[in-house]
Amino acid sequence: MKEALYRFCEAYILARLQRIRNNIDEVNNSLNSETKSSAGDKHETGRAMLQLEREKLGQQLLEAEKTTILLGKVNASKQSNTVILGSLVKTTNANYYIAISAGKYESGTATYFCISANTPIGKLLMGKSAGATFQFNGKAHKILGVN
DSSP, X not given: OHHHHHHHHHHHXXXXXXXXXXXXXXXXXXXXXXXXXTTTHHHHHHHHHHHHHHXXXXXXXXXXXXXXXXXXXXXXXXXXSBOOTTOEEEESSOEEEEESOOEEEEETTEEEEEEETTSHHHHHHTTOBTTOEEEETTEEEEEEEEO
């Protein structure tokens, strides 16, 4: 299951990177295709907005690349009794895969949430082992298993 979850996270980040790169290409094409018009100020405002969009996309690309590096540090085959990066954690309320925030993964009747160790619940889980309890959103949780 951990291998399938890792591949899910990998596909998520690759799709995100591709989407951002495509958006950057579109903005660059728009910037390159704009010609000086007689509108003057309107043209400059449009170019400025496109440049701001390109900067925003550049930041998103940087964050996605950092996430790719983090995912590369996950060892899906490593076993541990305590929650570490790459752990599959079953609790009384949900199942979590500690890697990157990639959303919900469903396999048969089981649902897993791919989360980063830096998320609020990820921080609560890190270092804990089976049998540990914790509070999250005013609700008691118990770790049933760590793999």
